[in-house]
Amino acid sequence: MKTFAAALLCLAAPAIAQTAEPRTFSPEAFKSHVAFLADDLLQGRQPGEPGHQIAMRYVVSQFMAAGLTPAGDNGSWYQKVPLREARLVKGSSFVTIGGSPRRANGDGFFTAPSMVEMSQNRSADVVFAGHCLYEPSLRIDDFKGLDVKGKFVACLLGFPKGLPSETAAFLTDQRARFVVQRGGIGIIALWDAAQEKRVPFARVAATIDNPRMKRLNPDGSVYQFAPGLLANGVLAGPAIDELFAGAPRHFADVANQGASKSVKGFALKQRVTFQREATWKTIESANVVGMVKGIDAAVNQQYVVLxxxxxxxxxxTPVxxxxxxxxxxxxxxxSATLIEVAKATAAHPPRRSVLFISAxxxxxxxxxxxxxAGNPTVPxxxxxxxxxxxxxxxxxNFTDVVAYGAEHSSLATFVSAAATDMGLKLSPDPIPEETLFVRSDHYAFVQKGVPAILLATGYGGEGAAAWGKFMSTxxxxxxDDMNLPIHWDQGARFAELNWRIMERIANAADVPRWYQGDFFGDRFAPEAPKVARK
Ligand SMILES: [Zn+2]
Structure with missing residues (x-):
């Protein structure tokens, strides 16, 4: 992270020559899309519901007007995405910890509906395994010496200090796999003081009635990230103390240590039972996919994706x-950014083709x-x-931007050049504890070996205060509606920046490559040509 920041922060002050004439991005156009998509009529755009269907038609209509070509299934604008929706049966979910009275969902305990057992009643012994992380190259093995076979595994949710932010994000995302690879059958997430500070447990518990979704495999079965993981739940406050009754160490003590370093795990004395009932429904949603065909026949079979x-x-839950x-x-x-960049791109197509996905x-x-990413509509x-x-x-008014993922590939070069063109600074991840790198759609592409970034406005100027207020409130x-004090001119600026990055990639002599020796490039694109880190 440090090398990256140092390299990117010493950008030359004067704007360098631009590769294309600047486009005008309109605050009013940007606002018009957000105003439509955030209207109460669209009911929060839940996949499978009419509000999301209306939003999809809106994006198609905008793509059509801009002159994009359909690039979904069979020449349509849509790529069908089959999903299973699961909801908890009200009053059906409980946890029982040792001899303590059974706790209802929401009472220091939270669980979502199961995707694998419609009616569940699972009991097992529990092993505490620190942060439940494993990465031999970093000498992390929280499972060392522990037998978790057939058991639930209790995990701290953060990560030891000093891990590179995106590596930490990747490892925490893999937690469920680490557990099932060792024979564990469930995860008990421990909502400690550090998590409570990030997001109050009450806010997690308030999502109890929200549906959960997973995508379906072509054979109709549910895609499972960690097959064999049968049960999971979150414990907070006194429920954690019940779980740790009779344990070799107090929970407050291990949580305190876990805030900065690895914690050695141990078997717990209390057996845990999860009970929950779910209803399942298959729903069909879709991605909207449009394309601007590149003008250079030598490279227009290559696609830059936005x-x-x-x-x-x-x-x-009403608030x-x-x-x-x-x-x-x-x-x-x-979405407004996507539509505005699509319009600008279609008006002046670059050398390579550009795909616009409204996922x-x-x-x-x-x-x-x-x-x-797993079933692309182009090769x-x-x-x-x-x-x-x-x-x-x-x-x-943002003065800097953060490109999550840029330091792993030569995408960094394109991003920093585009930012420089607009007099913007590129900053390192200001909130690594949020693990944003694994929390949005670009990560699905990273896992398929495609260099990808998530671009965010930065913490400079009033940024830290604005981000803090938005995340907490x-x-x-x-x-998160039209009553927010949104600066529409900043939306237009953000769209221009993304257009500039895309345009540079789509017109460049060579495409972005993973850096040699990069953690993600080596893991997900071992065969791809690499370039030396700059
Ligand atoms: Zn969200």
Whole structure:
């Protein structure tokens, strides 16, 4: 991280020659898309629901007007994405810890509906395994000496200090796999003081009635990230103390240590039982996919991808009398960026082709983007890079940007050149504890070996305050709506920056490559040609 920041922060001050004439991006056009997509009529754009269908038609209509070509299934604008929706049967979910009275969902305990057992009643012994991480190259093995076979594994959710931010994000995302690879059958996430500070447990518990979704395999079965993981739940406060009754160490003590370094695990004394009932429904959602064909026949079989998820989290628990989670910034603003960049690109097509993906079910776990990355509508080998537009915070005048993932590939060069053109600084990840690198659609492409970034507005100037306010007050709340003090001119600026990055990649002599020796490039694209890190 340090080398990256140092390299990128010493940018030359005067703007260098631009590769194309600047386009004009209109604040009013940007606003018009967000105003439509965040309207109460669209009911928070839940995949499978009419509000999301209307939003998809809107994006198609905009793509059509801009002159894009359909690039979904069989020449259509849509790529179908089959999903399973699961909901908890009200009053059906409980946890029992040792001899303590059974706890209902929401009472220091939280679980989501199961995707693998419609009616569940699972008991097992529990092993505490620190942060439940494993990476031999970093000498991390939280499972060392522990027998978790057939057991639930209790995990701290953070990571030891000093790990590179995106490596930490990757490892925490793999936790479920580490557990099942060792024979564990469930995960108990421990919501300690550090997590409570990030997001209050009450806010997690408030999502109890929200549907959960997973994508379906072609044979109709549910895609499982960690097959064999049968049960999971979150414990907080006194429920954790019940779990740690009789344990060799107090929980407060291990949590305290875990805030900065690895913690050696141990078997717990209390047996745990999870009970829950779910209803399942198959729903068909879709990604909207449009294309601007490149003008250079030598390279127009290569595709630069811009993506923005269109879905949000629908109608849920009312807050101050408002039950509609409009998602104006998350991700009406990213969708507006996508549409405006599509218009600018179609007006002056670059050498390479550009795909514009308005993805479904990102909020349910990057499902639409994973579906596209795994089943692309163009040859997979021809995807040269991906730029993800998710939740640009534009409630202030941004002076810097953060490109999550840029330091892994020569995408960094393109991003820094485009930022320099606009007098913007590129900054390192200001909030590594949020592990944003694995929390949006670009990560689905990274896992398929495609260099990808998530571009975000930065913490410079009023940025830190604006981000802090949004994350603590409006993120995934009904108040992420048109009442936010959105600076529409900053939306237009954000669109221009993304257009400049895309345009540079699409016209460059060579495409972005993973850096030699990079953690992600070596893992996900071992065969791809690499370039030396700059
Ligand atoms: Zn979101």
């Amino acid at each position: 993506g923005a998820h269109l879905d949000h989290i629908g109608v849920g 101050n009398g408002d039950a509609i989670y409009n998602g104006a910034l998350d991700n009406g603003a990213g 479904t079910a990102e909020e349910k776990g990057l499902l639409g983007a994973e579906y596209f 997979a080998a021809n995807l040269v890079s991906m730029i993800d537009l998710d939740m640009p915070i534009i409630t202030y 409006n993120y995934h709340q009904p108040s």
